[in-house]
Every structure is written in structure tokens, then in C-alpha cells.
Amino acid sequence: MSSELTPLVHNDENETTKLKRLPRSAKKRLRYERIRQQRKQAHKKKKKHRSSNHLSSILLPSTSTDTLSNQDISVTAKTFKRAANERLAEINRESTAPVICIDCAYNESMSIKELASLARQIGRCYSSNRRAIKPVQLILTNWSKDSPLAKECHRVNNGFDNFQIILSDKSIHESYPIERLIYLSPNAEKQLTEVNEQNVHVIGGLVDESVRKNMTYGVCQDKDIVCYKLPIETFMEHSINGGTFNQILSINQ
Template sequence: MDCTSGEQVSEGQAEEGNSAETPISKNQLKRLRKQKKWLESKGEKRKKEKEKRKRKIAEARARGESLGPTRKSLKENSMKNSACKIRVVIDCSFDKYMNDKDTMKLVKQIQHCYSVNRRSANPLQFYLCCSDGKTKERLDRIGDYKNWDVNFRDDPLWDVFEREEIVYLTSDSPNVLTELQPDKAYIVGGLVDHNHEKGLCHRLAEEKSVSHAQLPIGDYVKLNSRKVLTVNHVFEILLRYTETGNWENAFYQVIPQRKTVKLEVEKNTEPSDCIESEESEDIIKCDKNVQDIREENEDSKPKSETTL
């Protein structure tokens, strides 16, 4: 092969089939080799993962552990057969506010929403309003998502639901949600933005003149940060509430412990028996130990006292 002056063809370029006119850097060559190696080992890795999964299932069965619902029973847990008629919608119209990595995270959260809903005895009526964009493109790569038990809509949610039906869920709303009603459609903003676009969903609801509300988190839980949860957390909280009818249980089942501080207690009520902070338990134990030591000291009457 003849090369003109100033052009260099590396060994890696020849291996990857690149022409001399488009030289690639060492980092690009490294990534190409890494990708090639991954593709070659992909089938073997999947085979090992499948064998590992089968082994874990066999071990769990041997221990008599529950393996969860079967595929047959999951097919019966459809939205059509569900006694729950509460509609929850993920609004996927925020592609322009997210980069590719955040879009990927959103799709994973949507997958999680579908997973928990499918495993519920009475699934929510799950809607996904997703017009053409990065989120739709990412879903198309999954391949089988069109077979999900989900109501897919290509139109904006404003064209799918009546304005008086819509309740947009946003932590910036002054209204607090107290119950879920089957004649309403509860909208969850499909946005992963790391708090870069604060108040966006609230402003959108105001512009469209639709109702908005926030979950009653402040009545039960104190968070370490703003009252902003992931899409799948909000979805699952709504699902757990429909199962139990109890916001407190729903929050503590779903919200990660690292995000919570303590249970909010009303002024004229006793503290909840079901949840007690570790700090409170330590204080009670400490007070009891101090009292026991004082009683022992009183009985023995030592010559010198130790200050605790």
C-alpha cells in the first residue's frame, strides 16, 4: 500500500479496517479493541450468568424459599383484570433537558415501573406518553417493550386526557395529595436532570392550566434533601398506597433509608409504635443503664463516687 507524505497507517488501523485517510488515536484504538473483545466474550458471559441464575434458583428451592410469582401467574396480573383503576402516566416530553446518559437512566426507571406493576396483584393503569425523541429511540433498542402491559401513547398527554382529569405531581406544588381518585390521571414527569431544572413540572402544569399536587411526604417523613424522588420511586409509592391505603407504609416501603431522617409526629399524638429511630432506642437504653448503675451505687454505698 502506498502512503502519501504526512499520512501514517498504524497496525491497529489495518486491523480495524480503517483507511489511511482517517487516522485514529491510541485511545480510539484501545476502545475498539475493548469493544471487539467484549463482543467475542459476550456469548460466554451470558451462558455463565444463566448457569449461575439456575444454580441460585435450585439452591433457593432446596432451602424452601419462595421464588416469587410464576410467569403463568404474572400473565393473569394484567391491567385489564386489575381491581385498581387508578391511572398513572409518565410524561416523556423532556428529552431536550437530558443528555444521553440521563435518558438511559430514565428508560431503566421506566423498566422498573413496569416490573413492579406487573408483579402487583392489582396493577395500576400504567400509561406512557412518549413521542418521537431520545427516550423513544432508547425504548426501541429494548425490542420487546411493545409487548409490555402498558398503555403507550405517541401523542402529548394533553391530547390523551381531558384537562380536568390531569393532576401533575410535582414537589413544588403548594397542594398536597391526600387520596387517589379513579377519575383522575396522575402525571409523573419523566425527567432525570439532577435538579438542574427546578420547578419545571410545576411551571408546565401552570402554563397548561391543569391541577398539580405533591405527595404528602412532609406529613410522614423528613428527607435529607429536597422532596424530589426518582420516577420509579414515585410510581411505586402510588402503587403501594393503592395496595395498603396508608401513605406512611407506602413511603417507608419505597424511599431508601439513606434519604430519610425521622418520622414526622403530630403535636397532639403519641409517637408511632411501628417506626422508631435508632437514636431514640440508644437514648432509652442509655438512661436505663445509668439508672441501674445509680441503684447499685446506692446499695453498696461506695466511699468515692464516679461521675457518669
């Protein structure tokens, strides 16, 4: 008699036989688990591919204040963010770009919910400006570091202290000559059809869910500041069903 041990043979037939012996509920559970794993792997591949395409399509900002680099450079999001922030810092130092002010003088007129919404809109404004081909100087006037708005900006915007936004505790009429100011208000009578980059365009930092009228327009009348509204009715087309246009937009629109 041979003393050699016969090796165990592992084949698909044995696996199939074992699978057939499983109860129906166990087979169903195994099939569900296999499908779930396949979907999970497919999702990972798709996410990795999408992330790779996104980063490779980002254009690295040049040091120019006017244009982005035309070179299709594959960069990480962190590198792009650092380069974009440096470009905005250069723009703020040179003070040659067009100026847009967000007037933060309405803190007491807003609830905490409205302040949080305004803080998010400021964050979106900064993000859009950072990616813009021709960025502007973004300035928050009537700013107070101890105000409820400041607290909400730090809470909802990660790294707000590193934002390349000019924070000024002065009012708009103290910061710039009255003749350069163009205040945007939905209640204004005149429409803004031309943009002069030498002017300082002011947006009221106000989220008003109760829609109180003439808040920003009243400020302009008190300070003799020229006030315009966006030409929404002139250039927007009504849908087939008609309706009216919303004249009150968020500050990042």
C-alpha cells in the first residue's frame, strides 16, 4: 500500500455542487452580495476616472491679471488653489482690476438663517472670482470681525481667513468718491446697460426672505449715490406660459 497522501482537488464542479445544495435564500443573498461588489468596483473606477479628467482639464492661472495660461497643465486641486490665490493677492496689491463691493451694512436686518445664506453666497462669489479669466477686486465694506456675519463666514467657509478678499470697516461712501459709485438695487428706476470699469459697483449684502422693499434704494437716496437695476426685463424672454421676472437675485448671480 502506498504511503503517499492523495492531494485534495479543488475544482469548479465541487463549488457548483455546494452552491446547488444551499437553500434558496442563501443563494439569493450571495447573488445580491456579488452584484453589490461589482457595482461598488464600477463606481470606484468611474469616480477615479472623473477625478482624473477634472484635474487634467484645470488651467493653471498665470501671474497676469487678465488671462489664464493656455497651457493644458495637469495639476492637483491644491496647486491650482494656491496659484489662484497668489494671482488674486497680486491683483489686490496692484489695485488695477475693476472693483466690486459687497456692502455688509445690513447685519441687523437679517436673521441668523439669512446671515448664513449670505455667508455662503460670499463664498461662492470668491470661488467664481478665483476661477475667472479676468478677476476683480472683491471688497467687503462695513465689515466687522466681531459681527454675526463674520462668524457665519468663518463657520460655513473653510479657510475664510485665507480668502483673498479685502475687508474694510469703512462704508462705501467713505472708501470711494461718490461719483464713482454705482449701487445695484432691484428697486432702482434706471437700468444698467453699460459697465464702466472705472466705476465701483456695489452690491447690497442682504438676504431678505421677507422681501422688504427699498432697503438698498433708500441708502442710495440718503447718500446721493447713483442707483441702477439690472436690465432683466429688457433682455430676458418670457416663457410660453408668461409670468414675471424675479428682480431680486443673490449676490453671486
